[in-house]
Amino acid sequence: MTQAIQILIIGLTLGGVFALMASGLTLIFGVMGIVNLAHAAFMVAAAFISFFAYKGLGLDPIASIVLTMPVMFVVGLVVYRLFFARSIDDPKKRSVLVLVTFAMALVIEGTLGFFFSNIYRSTNPPYAYDAFLMGPFYLPKGQFYATLMSALILGALWAMLRFTRLGYAIRATTHNRTAAEVVGVNVDRVSMFVFGIGMALAGASGSMISFLFSFYPGKHWEWVAILLSLVVLGGMGSLLGALIGALSLSVISAFVNSAYGPTWSPVTFYLALFAILLIRPQGLLGKKPEL
């Protein structure tokens, strides 16, 4: 029983970070209808920023979100204007934009590999190797701080969506793009901001993974497969769904890890992706596609 609770603690704390990673991907899909396959590559790029800020400036990786989030937000605005703005309203062109994101992931990976080589890196703040002890249980400090920060960021995102004018516009565009236009929402500008916000969330996620895991330029393929399973399980475009998907799969994965070893742990995500697409393709909270 003690071991089960310990695994649950580990799973839930990692799940919070996974939820942050998946939130940007699902937000962009909700508004723009695009699966951004470059999302994890941007996360890895942000992890490199945190890594060099830590090594060069001594900036704590969690605190480095003050750097990664605004930088990635601006990158998101520029990328949207260059690659998506002219095609997003044309259904025929929109369907091929996923290939643009695939190409983008390859370019980011190649560029990072060219400049920084494909060796494993990780920031090593002292708390990454420490834990809180509570009776028979332990809570890794790094995971706890990362999950706490993830919860704060996701809470701020939820409040923005719920209470601000931009939040209303984002929710309206997610529900019905044409109806949003009809009530006066500039959906092009909303899409641009959402892509920027999604990239900022990828930036924050990159800062967290820089000390939770080791990373290298090609690592994003592994991440994007995991993120897709989280958002497909929750329902593409649903923020709450991404949270539920992240927490549940993370806990299941922790149990698999404990029972069968770390090699089988990622298989949990791929099997879940396979199963959900067979049984309930719209995910737990996603909209059923109209026939």
Place this chain on the structure above:
Amino acid sequence: MPHLVVKDVVAGYGSGPDILTGLSLDVEEGKSYCIVGPNGAGKSTLLKAICGLVNIRNGTIDFEGETLLGLRADQVLQRGICFVPQDRSLFPDMTVRENLRMGGYILKDRNEVERRIDEVFEMFPILKERASQHAKTMSGGQQQQLLLGRALVLRPKVVMLDEPSLGLAPKVSKQIFDSMNQLKDAGITIIVVEQNARMGLGYCDWGCVLDLGKLVFEGASRTVLDDPRMAELYLGTRRTGSEK
């Protein structure tokens, strides 16, 4: 003098064929217009062209002496022209009040939006009762009332409705058209596209018949309804004396 002038408009979707093929129409302030015609005549496209949702390839659209060409939907809205689309385009997971707030999205003053929502509640009391309910849980008629209410938050000069009775029971459709007449009495110009020509023309002042992207004929609603060309358009044949 007409306050909305559509002249020789050619329009279509993306790189597809022309749907409107040189349509002209004059709309006078404070009157209600019913646009009828067979499927594919370009009725919905006309409304979308006016409100900036379809690219206009040729011709002009002027409102109160200023062109609407090249304006985005939100810019047309700011000039006082509201569009209520065909597909009950509510925001299903938002509450009734949140949907109404979206109606006032282009207004900066939040208190003013709340005041106007209270006015809408006076006109449609059912919306006040359901204010905190999600829009997707309402009946078809209530959703249509919510769409009308959402358009009214802006106090528009022109309201354009695309098939408001679609999928509604006759009794509910009648309520919607009664509400529409209330708006006309308040001085709002109404343009409604309606498949049920008898019902639409029965409620509106003026009828406009479209076919193949052009205005075929127009006139006072009663005369349009009795015009033999209507039967020809809808049934593909002229009515005979005995059929009358």
